[in-house]
Amino acid sequence: MPSVIDDSCIKCGVCAGICPVSAMHLADSQMVIDPDVCIDCGACIAECPQSAISPDSEASAAAIQFNAEQAKIAPSA
Ligand code: SF4
Ligand code: SF4
Structure with missing residues (x-):
């Protein structure tokens, strides 16, 4: 059950700095999480300033699909 980022993300990078498995990727419009990499530790959820x-x-x-698709083409964050 991976975590998912929504479009309220402001690309601050906090989540990418704390994810223990580097699941974050930086898409054009927002950060996304690769569902095949996230281990559901929950650490990023509490730290996001946008509650995204x-x-x-x-x-x-829509957010689940966007994260999964973008994580495969966007660069690692
Ligand atoms: S911490 Fe929240 S606002 Fe910042 S990049 Fe991650 S998801 Fe986006
Ligand atoms: S829940 Fe944990 S493993 Fe998944 S993206 Fe957030 S920090 Fe990374």
Whole structure:
């Protein structure tokens, strides 16, 4: 159950700095999480200043799809 970032992300980079498995990728419009890499530790959720990160059980289908697709083409953050 990976975490998912929504479009309120301001690309501050805080989450990328604390993720223990480097699951973050920097898409054009926002940070995204690679669902195949995230180990669901939850560390990033509490640290995001925008509250833009949530478990995929609470995320929109569009956000889940966007994170999965963009994580495969956007550079690692
Ligand atoms: S901490 Fe939040 S606002 Fe900052 S880059 Fe990560 S998801 Fe975006
Ligand atoms: S929940 Fe943990 S492993 Fe997943 S993206 Fe956030 S910090 Fe990284």
